[in-house]
Amino acid sequence: MQWATLAAAALFAQNVAAQGTMLRFACSQLVVERTDPLVNPGMKYTPHLHQIVGGNSFNVTMDPNNDPATQSTCTSCSFLQDKSNYWTAVMFFKSKNGSYTRVPQVGNGGPQGKLINNGGLDIYYLPNGKMTAFKKGFRMLAGTASNTDPKKVKLSNICHRCWTSTSEANFVGAQPCSGSDTVEIPSDPKCKMIRQTIIFPACWDGKNLDSPDHQSHVAYGNQGGASGGGACPSTHPVKLPQIMYELMWNVTNFADKSQWPTDGSNPFVYSMNLGGPAAHGDYVFGWEGDSLQKAMDNNCNLNVDCPKAGLKAQQPAQYNACTKKQQAVEQVDGWLQALPMGEPAIKA
Structure with missing residues (x-):
């Protein structure tokens, strides 16, 4: 490993140490389908495709009166007590003949160690001082699925990184959403992996568990990036754990530019048929009882058992086995x- 990479890894680790400890764990894919119970509740074949992870009570409506923590019988996330649901759009590769295929995903490496995913994503709960855990029925989203303007995206909250290493275990760069990271999806054949980062607001108004736009009841603090969020504004005074999604898209097999679109457009798009400015993530809280609050209060760390909070880390075979049949059935x-x-997809 080069000295620059070592230094970057050390810097990230120091930043994490300054925050205290953090939860960092894997979530495998529960299902990939066109549903979105936040933005399009009750609808099948929503406008674009999502990958969903977490508790298997996920459904088309996700009635806020039904607690995922009690409705789910398993979770595709490594912590047994976390029946929350997390979902994002799906990245596709567009070939020059106009056909599309999903870009495969892998778990992330980095200075905190390897995470094992069957698709899906990695979840972080980042601390910054005394925090109040999310309440039953809480939900929110980050990003805007229809946005095409990178200037409307704060780079410190939603970003992409080109990894030139063939192995995601070889840490590349410094803190998420810093350095050479971009809002747009990188389109360089040197990229072997593309890391997508989505950082959620960590400040709450203390009253509303949701809002019509699923964003107004929360706000970002005065610190961007993977910092824990910093101080909260007076309008949203309650400090929450900062949630961060991390996705590793493996683009190694798409490096041949002769297969890229001939019009010069980016071959990598999200399932809205849009680029990086439209990246977004959805969250529905579903931790059992007060387990998340105890995890924060007791400085539970990474993806290992934390007896003080009653957290049990499942083995990959356990959380990988938690899957769900498509509710909006189609070929993906x-x-x-x-x-x-629009209409259900058809194979090329």
């Missing part, structure tokens, strides 16, 4: 004639 694997938008 292999080469597709078009993105899953």
Whole structure:
């Protein structure tokens, strides 16, 4: 490993140490389908495709009166007590013949160690001082699925990083959403991996568990990036754990530019048929009882058992086995004639 990479890894580790400890764990794919109970409750074949992880009580409506912590019988996340649901759009590769295929995903490495995922993403709960855990029924989203303007995205909250290493275990760069990271999806054939980071607001108004736009009841603090959020504004005074999604898209097999679109457009798009400015993530809280509050209060760390908070870390075989059949049934694997938008998708 080069000295620059070592220094970057050390810097990230120092930043984490300054925050205290953090939860960092894997979540494998529960299901990939066109549903979105936050933005399009009750709808099947929503405008774009999502990958969903977490508790298996996930459904088309997600009635806020039904607690995922009690409704779910398993979770695709490594902590047994976390029946929350987390979801994002899906990245596709568009070939020059106009067909699309999903970009595969892997777990992340980095200075805190390897995480094992069957698709899905890695979840962080980052601390910064005394925090209040989310309440039953809490939900929110980060980002805007229809946005095409990178200037409307704060780079310190939503970003992408080009990894030139063939192994995601070889840490590249410094803190998330810093340095050479971009709002746009990188389109350089030197990229072997593309890391997507979505950082959620960590300040709450203390009253509303949701809002019509799923964003107004929360706000970002005065510190961007993976910092824990910093101080909260007076309008949203309650400090929450800062949630961060981390996704590793493996683009190694798409480096041949002769297969890229001939019009010069980025071959990598999200399932809205849009680029990086439209990246977004959804969150529905579902931790059992007061387990998340205890985890924060007792400085539970990374993805290991934390007896003081009653947290039990499952083995990969356990959380990988928690899956769910599609509710909006359609083909999402292999080469597709078009993105899953409108009518059910058809294989190429």
